[in-house]
Amino acid sequence: MSVNLTPEQQRRIEENRQRALARRAERQAQVRPGCAQNKHTQPQEALQSVHLVIWFIQGPLVSVQDSWAPEATLSRASFLCLIFILSLQTQLIDTKGPCIKTVAPLSNVSSATNSFYGQLSKPTPGEKRPSKLPEAGGSVPAKKPAVSVKGKCVSHSENRFRVEVGYHAELITVFKTVPSKNYDPATRMWNFSLEDYQMLTALAGKCVVVSRCRLEVDIGYQADVIAIFKKMPSKNYDMKTRKWNFLLEDYGKLMAELSELPAVEMEPLPPAVLQSFSAQFEKSESRAPVPPEADLSHVDPQLTRSLMPFQRDGVNFAVSREGRLLLADDMGLGKTVQAICIAAYYKSEWPLLVVAPSSVRFTWAEAFRRWLPSVRADSINVVVTGRDSLRSGLINIISYDLLNRMDKQQPSSPFSVIIMDESHFLKNMKTARCRAALPLLKTAKRVILLSGTPAMSRPAELYTQILAVRPSLFPRFHDFGTRYCDAKQLPWGWDYSGSSHLGELKLLLEETLMLRRLKSEVLSQLPAKQRKVVTVTTDGTNSRTKAALNAAAKELARGYHNKSQEKEALLVFFNHTAEAKIRAIMEYISDMLECGREKFLVFAHHKLVLDSITKELAEKGISYIRIDGSTASAERQQLCDRFQSSQKSCVAVLSVTAANMGLTLHSADLVVFAELFWNPGVLIQAEDRVHRIGQTSNVDIHYLVAKGTADDYLWPMIQEKMNVLEQVGLSESNISEKAESASFHSKVSTQSFYHLHLTSERLKINHVQPARKK
Numbered sequence: 113m114s115v116n117l118t119p120e121q122q123r124r125i126e127e128n129r130q131r132a133l134a135r136r137a138e139r140q141a142q143v144r145p146g147c148a149q150n151k152h153t154q155p156q157e158a159l160q161s162v163h164l165v166i167w168f169i170q171g172p173l174v175s176v177q178d179s180w181a182p183e184a185t186l187s188r189a190s191f192l193c194l195i196f197i198l199s200l201q202t203q204l205i206d207t208k209g210p211c212i213k214t215v216a217p218l219s220n221v222s223s224a225t226n227s228f229y230g231q232l233s234k235p236t237p238g239e240k241r242p243s244k245l246p247e248a249g250g251s252v253p254a255k256k257p258a259v260s261v262k263g264k265c266v267s268h269s270e271n272r273f274r275v276e277v278g279y280h281a282e283l284i285t286v287f288k289t290v291p292s293k294n295y296d297p298a299t300r301m302w303n304f305s306l307e308d309y310q311m312l313t314a315l316a317g318k319c320v321v322v323s324r325c326r327l328e329v330d331i332g333y334q335a336d337v338i339a340i341f342k343k344m345p346s347k348n349y350d351m352k353t354r355k356w357n358f359l360l361e362d363y364g365k366l367m368a369e370l371s372e373l374p375a376v377e378m379e380p381l382p383p384a385v386l387q388s389f390s391a392q393f394e395k396s397e398s399r400a401p402v403p404p405e406a407d408l409s410h411v412d413p414q415l416t417r418s419l420m421p422f423q424r425d426g427v428n429f430a431v432s433r434e435g436r437l438l439l440a441d442d443m444g445l446g447k448t449v450q451a452i453c454i455a456a457y458y459k460s461e462w463p464l465l466v467v468a469p470s471s472v473r474f475t476w477a478e479a480f481r482r483w484l485p486s487v488r489a490d491s492i493n494v495v496v497t498g499r500d501s502l503r504s505g506l507i508n509i510i511s512y513d514l515l516n517r518m519d520k521q522q523p524s525s526p527f528s529v530i531i532m533d534e535s536h537f538l539k540n541m542k543t544a545r546c547r548a549a550l551p552l553l554k555t556a557k558r559v560i561l562l563s564g565t566p567a568m569s570r571p572a573e574l575y576t577q578i579l580a581v582r583p584s585l586f587p588r589f590h591d592f593g594t595r596y597c598d599a600k601q602l603p604w605g606w607d608y609s610g611s612s613h614l615g616e617l618k619l620l621l622e623e624t625l626m627l628r629r630l631k632s633e634v635l636s637q638l639p640a641k642q643r644k645v646v647t648v649t650t651d652g653t654n655s656r657t658k659a660a661l662n663a664a665a666k667e668l669a670r671g672y673h674n675k676s677q678e679k680e681a682l683l684v685f686f687n688h689t690a691e692a693k694i695r696a697i698m699e700y701i702s703d704m705l706e707c708g709r710e711k712f713l714v715f716a717h718h719k720l721v722l723d724s725i726t727k728e729l730a731e732k733g734i735s736y737i738r739i740d741g742s743t744a745s746a747e748r749q750q751l752c753d754r755f756q757s758s759q760k761s762c763v764a765v766l767s768v769t770a771a772n773m774g775l776t777l778h779s780a781d782l783v784v785f786a787e788l789f790w791n792p793g794v795l796i797q798a799e800d801r802v803h804r805i806g807q808t809s810n811v812d813i814h815y816l817v818a819k820g821t822a823d824d825y826l827w828p829m830i831q832e833k834m835n836v837l838e839q840v841g842l843s844e845s846n847i848s849e850k851a852e853s854a855s856f857h858s859k860v861s862t863q864s865f866y867h868l869h870l871t872s873e874r875l876k877i878n879h880v881q882p883a884r885k886k
């Protein structure tokens with residue numbers, strides 16, 4: 113519950129604050145006589161400054177932002193359980209050195225809305241800080257490092273709070289400057305009036321880039337701050353976000369002015385942002401310059417003539433970035449052909465290395481033969497075993513896993529042009545494949561990363577790809593993690609699994625290294641994709657399976673402290689779910705065939721499910737292809753060709769993990785997900801085997817979801833991850849939000865009946881049959 117401060121209380125707070133500031137200025141002048149007149153003299157013994165940061169950790173107790181606003185609604189109770197960090201500037205005294213002017217920005221302040229900086233660390237009103245324009249890799253006023261002391265603010269008595277913190281001499285000096293100070297010998301702690309709370313704290317804020325040319329300031333209310341905002345030529349107040357935004361070219365001026373305010377601490381933009389938008393800080397332009405047309409006269413005309421206009425733009429972008437980019441076009445937009453053209457532009461620097469998932473190595477060889485007929489077929493070397501040479505061809509194609517083994521044989525890399533297909537394979541720095549690939553990428557002059565889903569679940573997965581293309585942007589993962597992964601320090605270490613400032617990350621990637629076009633943007637003629645969630649039941653499964661399913665559900669529901677135990681329990685539940693869903697899956701497939709859907713894809717995860725489907729299709733005499741982890745790379749293309757050219761009913765039974773990429777199966781227009789998978793990127797990739805260049809019909813995607821199974825956990829998890837990817841521009845649409853919903857009840861159930869809330873006109877016609885009740 114919050115209690116509004118009366119205007120009188122607010123006035124008194126402000127008066128107290130001003131009085132305290134004046135007293136402090138006076139005292140400093142006494143302690144450092146030279147300093148008052150001459151800012152470049154420093155006292156011998158006085159403490160320079162103390163920097164106080166307070167973190168609210170108990171959200172429900174306090175309206176954090178309000179707590180520093182003059183019209184604050186600050187709860188008295190909110191002082192309970194406040195955690196603060198006292199950061200002491202430990203600059204030592206040097207008679208000849210300059211007086212303190214600036215304070216280091218605290219790197220551990222997590223957000224503008226929940227942190228306070230101590231005004232006592234600030235220059236006194238008479239002191240001036242140097243105002244600087246941003247420099248690449250630097251920030252606005254340089255500040256000295258601070259040391260943090262952790263403690264708590266706790267309710268002491270009515271209208272008073274006490275600070276629970278270990279002994280710190282400098283801190284005590286600060287406490288003694290607070291007008292309402294009182295030392296309680298019983299608790300052996302200092303306590304203060306609530307009215308002096310603001311004296312100990314300061315308003316913290318930060319800038320976030322919100323468009324190519326504008327930044328937004330995230331800060332609480334303070335009249336002086338608003339006055340500065342209003343002075344900025346490019347000021348704009350966004351009524352929706354209730355925040356002020358400015359052109360990037362005003363950033364230096366804005367920061368310099370804000371740094372003059374004693375009770376305000378602004379966190380500067382990260383160096384990577386300053387570096388990426390450096391031209392924008394000079395003069396902000398809303399439109400990115402169009403890359404000049406690259407001279408492709410030396411590339412095979414067969415290839416250049418076939419490029420679609422957006423693909424040609426992709427090549428121009430790559431050349432304008434000197435052959436280093438992450439091409440993140442939607443699946444099926446022809447990244448392969450663009451990559452081949454970009455690599456061909458740099459042919460004088462070959463041999464070329466292509467690293468790809470093992471399942472698509474031969475597809476790549478085929479693509480080179482098709483698009484670059486000028487390269488002799490025998491100069492294309494597909495590495496198949498660890499004993500093969502990696503350097504024998506002009507074009508060398510190898511899988512990620514083999515690369516790891518080859519890397520040990522061949523210490524120095526001869527490759528200056530490298531294509532990394534499905535570059536999200538590099539998402540985990542700790543994996544052997546990533547460790548093998550990064551040194552190669554480091555020495556290569558041209559780095560062409562391809563992925564329709566560069567991050568499958570969270571922003572942290574982008575880091576290695578950014579490092580590969582632009583190593584100078586975030587040399588340290590932690591810097592990336594604190595800004596974009598909502599890094600949190602937990603008792604066992606840092607957690608980077610979150611996400612933050614996603615809009616800025618998207619802009620930064622687009623500005624520097626990533627090109628991503630969506631099908632909806634560039635292929636207006638490509639038909640729509642319609643998703644439907646079909647609820648199936650597990651009725652009719654045998655009692656043993658049901659019992660196992662229920663036991664697994666209970667096990668998961670009991671709650672875990674440990675994430676890995678919880679994951680394990682979910683996996684067990686997922687396994688039992690597979691078995692419990694088999695009957696419903698089979699009925700759904702039969703129904704699709706019965707109602708005239710002749711060709712479609714069925715994705716499943718468990719071998720048991722894949723086996724059951726193929727067994728039943730074989731028994732019914734329905735033609736099918738199957739691609740799973742055991743299918744040889746060379747055989748996959750033949751199976752796809754068979755499916756693509758088949759004129760009669762044919763079902764492609766595919767493993768969601770082994771067949772979600774590198775395949776073109778657009779002769780079908782329906783994809784059924786018999787099982788879910790926790791990684792939304794994998795699901796979208798799988799969908800796009802059908803929704804790609806060459807598709808002429810609307811595409812239907814059906815997700816079979818069973819209530820009371822692991823799907824209840826997986827579906828929301830997928831949705832949540834999808835939301836994050838959508839914000840960073842790496843997913844066109846949220847699977848579940850845009851999906852229509854339908855229910856499909858098993859025929860064998862005691863209540864079995866067709867209850868399909870059908871959405872597609874075609875299905876409606878086929879399914880409007882008398883309800884088949886038992």
Ligand SMILES: Nc1ncnc2c1ncn2[C@@H]1O[C@H](COP(=O)(O)OP(=O)(O)OP(=O)(O)O)[C@@H](O)[C@H]1O
Binds near residue numbers: 418423441445800804
């Ligand atoms: N300019 C073009 N002319 C003719 N066919 C093209 C062209 N560009 C792409 N295609 C065809 O479109 C299909 C999809 O291309 P490709 O496999 O390169 O897409 P992708 O973006 O790499 O997809 P994924 O991310 O799913 O691997 C392929 O069959 C390819 O041959």
